[in-house]
Amino acid sequence: MRQAVTDAVPAAIIVTTPAVNAIAHEARASRDGTETGGILLGTTERSGLVIRHAGGPGRHATRRATSFERDLNYAQTLGDWAFEQDGSVWVGEWHTHLRVPAVPSSRDLATYQGLLADPELAFDVFVAIILADPTNEWEQPQIATWLITSAQAQAVIADYGGVANDDRPNR
Numbered sequence: 001m002r003q004a005v006t007d008a009v010p011a012a013i014i015v016t017t018p019a020v021n022a023i024a025h026e027a028r029a030s031r032d033g034t035e036t037g038g039i040l041l042g043t044t045e046r047s048g049l050v051i052r053h054a055g056g057p058g059r060h061a062t063r064r065a066t067s068f069e070r071d072l073n074y075a076q077t078l079g080d081w082a083f084e085q086d087g088s089v090w091v092g093e094w095h096t097h098l099r100v101p102a103v104p105s106s107r108d109l110a111t112y113q114g115l116l117a118d119p120e121l122a123f124d125v126f127v128a129i130i131l132a133d134p135t136n137e138w139e140q141p142q143i144a145t146w147l148i149t150s151a152q153a154q155a156v157i158a159d160y161g162g163v164a165n166d167d168r169p170n171r
Helices: 017-032 072-086 106-117
Strands: 013-015 037-045 048-054 089-097 126-132 142-148 153-156 158-160 163-165
Touching: 013 017, 013 142, 017 037, 017 048, 017 089, 017 126, 037 072, 048 072, 048 089, 072 089, 106 126, 106 142
Parallel strands: 013 048, 013 158, 089 126
Antiparallel strands: 037 048, 037 089, 126 142, 142 153, 158 163
């Protein structure tokens, strides 16, 4: 996968309609009682961080009720493809939680901090999109976008295919 670099904290996070559709489609797999997810690939533009592609878990992913581990080979292949398509690089990940609220778990935060600390990845920020649905229908899940830095995890408003999302949990 190409080096994932973001230059600074983005002014906005914009998730394109194809990425939204990919996330919505794949999230329904959590109806089986296990988490799922994938990588987020995008570019930094004047308007902000544009998430152009959202991957699925990959054939060799590990999906459990309380955790998800993506198929690294699949993620690498998708990252290479996206870079060749439009210059997109790895900017974050999305995944489901079977319970609300849609906030990062301590395990999630430890993973994100490990990625931020890896000098080969060169992340300044990491975007996490978390979906949760207590009904287990996955038709209208709660969705929250998180901007992770080495200092904090902050819920942010994102534009999902032209619709602003403000499902930030109460503080």
